[in-house]
Amino acid sequence: MNSTRHIPFSILYVGLLLLLAACAPLANTNQVQLQPTVTINPSFQSQISPLPTVPEYRCGAWSSNNAPRPNSTITIYARLTRDIAGVSGASANAVVHFKDGDQPLSQQTTSDAGGFVSFHLPLQGRQPVGVPATVDVTFTNFPGGTLQCTPAFFTPM
Numbered sequence: 001m002n003s004t005r006h007i008p009f010s011i012l013y014v015g016l017l018l019l020l021a022a023c024a025p026l027a028n029t030n031q032v033q034l035q036p037t038v039t040i041n042p043s044f045q046s047q048i049s050p051l052p053t054v055p056e057y058r059c060g061a062w063s064s065n066n067a068p069r070p071n072s073t074i075t076i077y078a079r080l081t082r083d084i085a086g087v088s089g090a091s092a093n094a095v096v097h098f099k100d101g102d103q104p105l106s107q108q109t110t111s112d113a114g115g116f117v118s119f120h121l122p123l124q125g126r127q128p129v130g131v132p133a134t135v136d137v138t139f140t141n142f143p144g145g146t147l148q149c150t151p152a153f154f155t156p157m
Contacts, residue, residue, distance in 0.1 A: 057080065057081070057142070057144035059080040059115075059147050059149035059150075060078065060079060060149050061077065061094075061135060061137040061151060062076075062078075062152045063075070063121075064076075065154065067154070067157040068123060068154055069123075069157070070123060070125045070128075070156040071125050073122040074154060075118050075121070076094055076118065076119040077116065077117070078117050078137040078139070078149050079111075079114070079115045079117075080092075080139045080149075086112075086116065087115045087144075088110075088111055088114075089141070090111045090139045090142035091108060091109075092108070092117040092139050093105070093137070093140075094119045094135055094137045096133060096134075096135050097133055097134045097135070097136070098127050098133055099131050100126070103126070105119045107119055107120070111139070117137070119137075123156060128156070130156070131156070132153055132154070132155040133155070133156075134151040135151055135152040135153070135154075136148060136151050137149045137152070
């Protein structure tokens with residue numbers, strides 16, 4: 001009677017053993033490939049990229065309101081600097097780039113002691129709502145020659 005109780009368990013163990021053997025991978029089919037060793041030459045770190053030189057004269061322009069109403073008047077500001085000090089006495093002019101064409105601003109102005117200039121710009125509905133416009137400001141008549149600033153921008157809302 002004891003031997004009959006062991007037969008179902010023996011069959012179960014043999015079945016599990018066969019199932020385990022069937023799921024095992026075949027020998028030598030999935031060997032790990034060794035990766036090559038990477039070496040870095042210490043002189044690599046001494047090869048530093050040169051830093052760009054900072055220009056002696058720089059300028060930038062911005063608007064008093066980046067999202068004006070279509071018929072409002074905004075002010076375009078610009079500043080000319082040498083190193084970080086403002087450059088006085090430089091002439092500046094500005095051109096607005098509307099969707100339908102360019103419009104030079106008639107006021108030519110001279111930079112103050114801080115290097116600042118300003119231009120009044122009545123929009124008068126000339127730029128469609130949601131369409132960005134840019135304004136280029138150029139400084140002349142200073143020791144650095146002529147310099148065009150990073151443009152100012154606005155988008156009527």
